[in-house]
Amino acid sequence: MASWQAHLTSWVIRRRFKPRLHRTAELGDLRRLFTPPPFKVPRGIRIAAAMLNGVPGEFVSTETGAVDGTLLYFHGGGYFALSAETHRPITSAFAQAGFRVFAANYRLAPEHPFPAAVDDAVAAYRGLLDSTPAEEICVAGDSAGGGLALALLLSLRDAGQPLPAAGVLFSPWTDLAATGDSILSNDRRCALFHGWGIAPGGRRYLAGADPRNPLASPLYGDLRSLPPLLIHAAKNEVLLDDSVRLAERARAASVPVTIKIWPVVHHCWQLMWPRLPEARQSLREAAAFLHSVPHAESNHNYIASRRHDASVH
Secondary structure, eight states: OOOHHHHHHHHHHHHHHHHHHHHOOSHHHHHHHHOOOOOOOOTTEEEEEEEETTEEEEEEEETTOOOSOEEEEEOOSTTTSOOTTTTHHHHHHHHHTTOEEEEEOOOOTTTSOTTHHHHHHHHHHHHHHTTSOGGGEEEEEETHHHHHHHHHHHHHHHTTOOOOSOEEEESOOOOTTOOOTHHHHTTTTOSSOOGGGHHHHHHHHHTTSOTTOTTTOGGGSOOTTOOOEEEEEETTSTTHHHHHHHHHHHHHTTOOEEEEEESSOOTTGGGGTTTOHHHHHHHHHHHHHHHHSOHHHHHHHHHHHHHHHHHHO
């Protein structure tokens, strides 16, 4: 059963944010509309600005320095808005769960269209590899950041590079062509977005590129040999089918995948971690999943799969 906080939050967002989004057209106004109020970093969390292989961002960890894994996190925001700073509610929660988190400030559209974000994701990951074995790294992201995390996995696999141990995807945007049934069926129920705005929003990032390019829309990619994935999505969001179809295609490609659909909550509700019980629960489950993955086995399976594919061809 959904919490009263989830019901109230979704109602307020639907009444206040969604109508304003419908009326806002200018890029600067959109960026301001999407930016949440400043987040008070919890006591015991340390944030350090950093440059990782040319990609700016910040490391988020506990002041004790205790680390039980490294997490590369990609923020959402439609590829045109938000930042590592706006997503500190999520990265701080992962830090409290024992991760050293690097939150990347990848380049944003339309100033830097596709594939700039993918290039930055690959560069940041390679920067982590300079000091951390691949089997000790996990990736995660929300919305556009979830799609970017998947694009990173596809790019690494196709380049024959070692993959991270696992991935967590919160309401990932995996289909910039906006072909899912939920684009229409959840149009009125979604607290944040109108379905008709998804494809035009994607064109801001694509700048003429094919919306079915797998590095822009990983739903259309070959998902074989990817590491274990956890997907959390909201039942009422217009992007629901981006998660449901991704899970179906991942299973068909023999990728270990777990998907959980949450009632009532809005798109990327994890950002409400301080106030929303479902946000805290989602982040706890995500951290537990990442801690539970047999990291060394993940890359062993990947390498074995690549050798098998090479022998077939």
